[in-house]
Amino acid sequence: MTGGGFNTRAIHAGQEPDPATGAVIVPMHLTTTYKQDGVGGLRGGYEYSRSGNPTRDALHAALASLEDGTRGLAFASGLAAEDTLLRTLSRSGDHVVLGGDAYGGTFRLISRVLSQWGLEYTPADLSDPDALRAAMRPTTRVIWCETPSNPLLNVSDIAFLASIAHEAGARLVVDNTFASPYLQRPLSLGADVVVHSTTKYLGGHSDVVGGALVTADAGLGEELAYNHNAMGAVAGPFDAWLVLRSLKTLGVRMDRHCANAARVVEFLLDHPAVASVLYPGLPSHPGHDVAARQMSGFGGMVSFRLRDGEEAALKVCERTQLFTLAESLGGVESLIEHPGRMTHASAAGSPLEVPADLVRLSVGIEDAGDLLADLEQALA
Numbered sequence: 001m002t003g004g005g006f007n008t009r010a011i012h013a014g015q016e017p018d019p020a021t022g023a024v025i026v027p028m029h030l031t032t033t034y035k036q037d038g039v040g041g042l043r044g045g046y047e048y049s050r051s052g053n054p055t056r057d058a059l060h061a062a063l064a065s066l067e068d069g070t071r072g073l074a075f076a077s078g079l080a081a082e083d084t085l086l087r088t089l090s091r092s093g094d095h096v097v098l099g100g101d102a103y104g105g106t107f108r109l110i111s112r113v114l115s116q117w118g119l120e121y122t123p124a125d126l127s128d129p130d131a132l133r134a135a136m137r138p139t140t141r142v143i144w145c146e147t148p149s150n151p152l153l154n155v156s157d158i159a160f161l162a163s164i165a166h167e168a169g170a171r172l173v174v175d176n177t178f179a180s181p182y183l184q185r186p187l188s189l190g191a192d193v194v195v196h197s198t199t200k201y202l203g204g205h206s207d208v209v210g211g212a213l214v215t216a217d218a219g220l221g222e223e224l225a226y227n228h229n230a231m232g233a234v235a236g237p238f239d240a241w242l243v244l245r246s247l248k249t250l251g252v253r254m255d256r257h258c259a260n261a262a263r264v265v266e267f268l269l270d271h272p273a274v275a276s277v278l279y280p281g282l283p284s285h286p287g288h289d290v291a292a293r294q295m296s297g298f299g300g301m302v303s304f305r306l307r308d309g310e311e312a313a314l315k316v317c318e319r320t321q322l323f324t325l326a327e328s329l330g331g332v333e334s335l336i337e338h339p340g341r342m343t344h345a346s347a348a349g350s351p352l353e354v355p356a357d358l359v360r361l362s363v364g365i366e367d368a369g370d371l372l373a374d375l376e377q378a379l380a
């Protein structure tokens with residue numbers, strides 16, 4: 001089933017009742033191999049589960065549908081998806097422009113691992129057209145954008161970046177982890193590939209690590225699917241099943257994440273210990289107009305800076321009781337973290353280093369009053 005609104009597709013796309021039994025939920029196919037009816041006599045094209053698995057295929061179809069793509073692929077982690085993508089799109093001597101505030105793990109993959117194979121890179125402020133143009137080289141194959149970005153929640157104009165990339169013969173990759181396809185669909189705005197850490201909102205319950213790529217370009221989709229199997233960083237059937245199960249509630253979860261985040265932002269703005277609040281839903285946010293144009297809601301991630309610096313930021317992180325001090329994001333439960341010492345520690349000393357007084361919240365779907373009370377006691 002490919003038609004219908006977002007929530008209908010989240011529940012049904014790729015998820016027809018099982019033809020063998022009528023099971024309404026896609027079965028978890030925990031098998032490595034498939035019986036052949038004579039040599040090469042494959043049933044439904046399945047021969048080995050790295051190459052193909054019906055549970056993972058159902059997730060592929062659902063991901064493609066939700067991101068307005070034609071090909072979805074599920075990986076063992078977000079970084080596994082990124083690695084396969086970058087090694088498909090670039091060769092030794094090629095160049096990548098990435099947002100100056102990309103996720104630390106993405107920066108580490110490019111700067112520490114792929115650079116050893118000759119991949120060149122330039123971090124740039126993607127919201128500044130002059131900085132972006134200055135960063136481009138004749139060898140640039142990829143502009144890598146995360147919007148909203150982790151953890152500074154900067155916003156980039158996807159349609160503009162797509163035009164710059166395509167003028168230069170490069171591809172635009174958008175990491176859509178923070179927004180999810182419920183709030184933003186980059187392929188419809190001109191991006192060539194969408195990346196997800198499905199560990200986050202798509203998984204939504206902090207119980208699975210996974211990644212995804214989606215494209216609407218048939219040729220690129222074929223190349224990625226080839227390398228998905230050839231490089232082997234595929235999602236296992238249990239992990240694929242968990243993400244598929246969670247996609248069904250993505251829309252209702254995102255509505256609640258957005259509503260709770262708006263309450264948290266309102267509270268933080270009025271708090272004397274808080275120097276600034278970073279949230280694309282704020283009219284004062286430099287990317288607000290672009291976010292309002294390309295997103296249908298502003299998401300559940302909120303960052304803020306403390307007037308009294310790093311010590312104060314660390315104290316808040318240690319004092320919350322309902323907001324759990326932990327890395328990751330996008331689950332139903334609220335999390336708090338200190339990016340400088342936790343998720344983005346790998347960017348220390350690099351152009352992607354984050355401010356020491358910054359705290360990042362992943363606002364969950366608990367009762368908003370309880371979340372505000374927890375922040376109030378932690379900031380007191």
Ligand SMILES: Cc1ncc(COP(=O)(O)O)c(C=O)c1O
Pocket residue numbers: 077078079080103105106146150175177178196197198199209210211328
């Ligand atoms: C925006 C973003 N992209 C990619 C990743 C990497 O995903 P994973 O941890 O699933 O490998 C993360 C992880 O935090 C992330 O926040």
